[in-house]
Amino acid sequence: MTRPKLRKKIILLSITVIIEIVALIFFWNALKKTDVTNGQASPALGTSGGLPNLLGDLNLILPISFLVILLGIACAFYVEEWLSATNWVRRFIESQVAFLTGIPSLLYGLLAVAVFFGYAGVFKATLQNAEGSALAGTPFQRNTALFYTETLIFILTVMPVAIKTTQTALRSVETPIRESAYALGATQWQVLTKQVVPRAFPRMLAGGCRAMARAFAAAALLVGIYAWSHTMELRGFPDRFMLFLGGALLLSNASSFLTEIYVPASTQHN
Amino acid sequence: MNYSIEAENLNLWYGDFQALIDVNVKIPGGQITSLIGPSGCGKSTLLRCFNRVNERYGNVTTKGKIEVLGKNIYDADVSLPELRKAVGMVFQRPNPLPISVYENILFGLRIHSPIRSMTRTESDQIVEEALTSVFLWEDLKDNLKVRATSLQLEQQQKLCIARLLPLKPKIILMDEPCSALDAKGTGAVEELMEILAGTYTFLIVTHNMAQARRVSKECIFMFLGELIEHRETQALFEDPQHEKTEDYVQMRYG
Numbered sequence: 001m002t003r004p005k006l007r008k009k010i011i012l013l014s015i016t017v018i019i020e021i022v023a024l025i026f027f028w029n030a031l032k033k034t035d036v037t038n039g040q041a042s043p044a045l046g047t048s049g050g051l052p053n054l055l056g057d058l059n060l061i062l063p064i065s066f067l068v069i070l071l072g073i074a075c076a077f078y079v080e081e082w083l084s085a086t087n088w089v090r091r092f093i094e095s096q097v098a099f100l101t102g103i104p105s106l107l108y109g110l111l112a113v114a115v116f117f118g119y120a121g122v123f124k125a126t127l128q129n130a131e132g133s134a135l136a137g138t139p140f141q142r143n144t145a146l147f148y149t150e151t152l153i154f155i156l157t158v159m160p161v162a163i164k165t166t167q168t169a170l171r172s173v174e175t176p177i178r179e180s181a182y183a184l185g186a187t188q189w190q191v192l193t194k195q196v197v198p199r200a201f202p203r204m205l206a207g208g209c210r211a212m213a214r215a216f217a218a219a220a221l222l223v224g225i226y227a228w229s230h231t232m233e234l235r236g237f238p239d240r241f242m243l244f245l246g247g248a249l250l251l252s253n254a255s256s257f258l259t260e261i262y263v264p265a266s267t268q269h270n
Numbered sequence: 271m272n273y274s275i276e277a278e279n280l281n282l283w284y285g286d287f288q289a290l291i292d293v294n295v296k297i298p299g300g301q302i303t304s305l306i307g308p309s310g311c312g313k314s315t316l317l318r319c320f321n322r323v324n325e326r327y328g329n330v331t332t333k334g335k336i337e338v339l340g341k342n343i344y345d346a347d348v349s350l351p352e353l354r355k356a357v358g359m360v361f362q363r364p365n366p367l368p369i370s371v372y373e374n375i376l377f378g379l380r381i382h383s384p385i386r387s388m389t390r391t392e393s394d395q396i397v398e399e400a401l402t403s404v405f406l407w408e409d410l411k412d413n414l415k416v417r418a419t420s421l422q423l424e425q426q427q428k429l430c431i432a433r434l435l436p437l438k439p440k441i442i443l444m445d446e447p448c449s450a451l452d453a454k455g456t457g458a459v460e461e462l463m464e465i466l467a468g469t470y471t472f473l474i475v476t477h478n479m480a481q482a483r484r485v486s487k488e489c490i491f492m493f494l495g496e497l498i499e500h501r502e503t504q505a506l507f508e509d510p511q512h513e514k515t516e517d518y519v520q521m522r523y524g
Contacts (some may be wrong), residue, residue, distance in 0.1 A: 084328035176365035183323055183361070184378040184433070185354035193383070195367065 065215035069220040074163025100160035109221040165207025274299040280334035304486035321357040358434035364426035409451035424455030
């Protein structure tokens with residue numbers, strides 16, 4: 001690297017670091033003023049601090065969203081690099097992603113509540129077994145259901161965002177780069193690891209951030225659901241409304257998929 | 271006569287569209303052969319068959335036989351990386367990788383050899399040899415760390431040729447190598463091709479008939495997916511046997 005370039009980089013880096021430190025100081029002061037950093041958790045509103053909530057949120061979403069985002073990235077790689085644009089698996093996944101990214105997570109939250117806490121729950125049997133076992137009445141019983149709910153909601157809300165952004169990042173690498181690497185005899189794996197991923201990585205990171213943001217939004221929902229499950233009779237859930245909601249979601253999803261199948265793929269990349 | 275490439279009854283479809291119809295061709299080794307014809311006649315498709323890069327576009331069906339250096343490249347045991355190592359390709363727009371000049375030249379070699387198998391001295395020498403044979407060494411020897419995409423187009427295209435050389439290919443395919451270059455760049459690349467022609471077999475696609483006439487020894491005329499005429503360049507241009515060839519070389523269309 002030539003000297004002027006190095007100097008420029010050092011200057012830019014130090015400016016960024018200074019801006020970040022200043023921002024952090026401001027942010028911390030703001031937090032202090034609103035008493036968010038108070039570590040005391042309290043059932044009474046107004047007296048509790050924000051830190052436990054923040055940590056609770058992170059604790060709730062980090063492990064599962066991390067796994068779900070990784071799964072989404074792997075899925076995007078498979079779809080984008082290994083399946084041709086006309087492959088029906090690819091078209092199915094792409095139509096699902098387009099559909100899911102456009103739906104507010106609240107609807108899925110309600111659906112998940114119906115599935116896991118409601119009447120016709122897939123895991124109803126599990127819950128019933130738990131009722132008869134030593135776990136009955138313990139928080140674990142509810143937590144298991146919450147765990148399944150969270151996973152389902154994250155798969156429906158976070159994963160499509162991860163898939164979409166990773167796909168966009170992979171497409172942003174120009175065709176000539178791939179072409180020239182292939183023509184020199186590189187295997188698909190070499191093209192990906194040596195050329196495509198290094199160039200797509202910044203965008204993939206940004207996509208990961210977007211997916212995390214969606215996970216935080218879904219966390220609010222989860223907290224709501226958990227509180228709901230504490231206060232409401234599980235059997236008192238309005239099942240007809242749920243049936244209607246689930247039916248409507250399935251119907252619109254199916255119609256979007258059929259449109260995707262019958263409208264010929266107009267854009268062929270690679 | 272030794273032939274580098276022999277294609278027999280080659281048919282190719284993109285989906286339902288037949289792009290190549292019963293192409294039979296023999297490309298002689300160690301000289302420049304050019305492919306001419308109007309747009310969409312299958313020149314580039316034919317060229318891309320010879321190192322099987324067109325398979326990546328999906329939806330391609332190929333039937334027939336292509337022997338490159340005496341081996342059918344559609345056999346099941348053919349390794350694509352090895353084939354593409356032996357049959358290099360230069361594209362229409364110069365497409366060096368967005369890394370340094372030095373790394374560009376070594377990229378091909380690195381993907382074909384185990385990690386850390388080259389010493390620094392060896393790689394320096396390889397880069398120098400490759401750049402010297404395309405007459406870029408004098409211009410670039412102090413700028414080897416410069417990003418290859420920031421060079422002039424002419425230099426980029428020469429670099430694209432240079433990075434094939436360490437792989438020791440037998441055949442170099444060129445898809446309109448000069449269409450993005452000005453007159454001076456075209457001249458330089460043509461001169462380079464003529465010098466390298468003894469060592470490598472060149473097959474170039476060109477829209478520029480003057481260029482085909484200048485550089486190539488044999489010339490192939492294609493029309494709507496069919497190979498119409500394949501003769502010595504001089505003869506093809508001065509005494510075309512086929513009506514369509516005559517129309518084309520006298521620039522009545524195309």
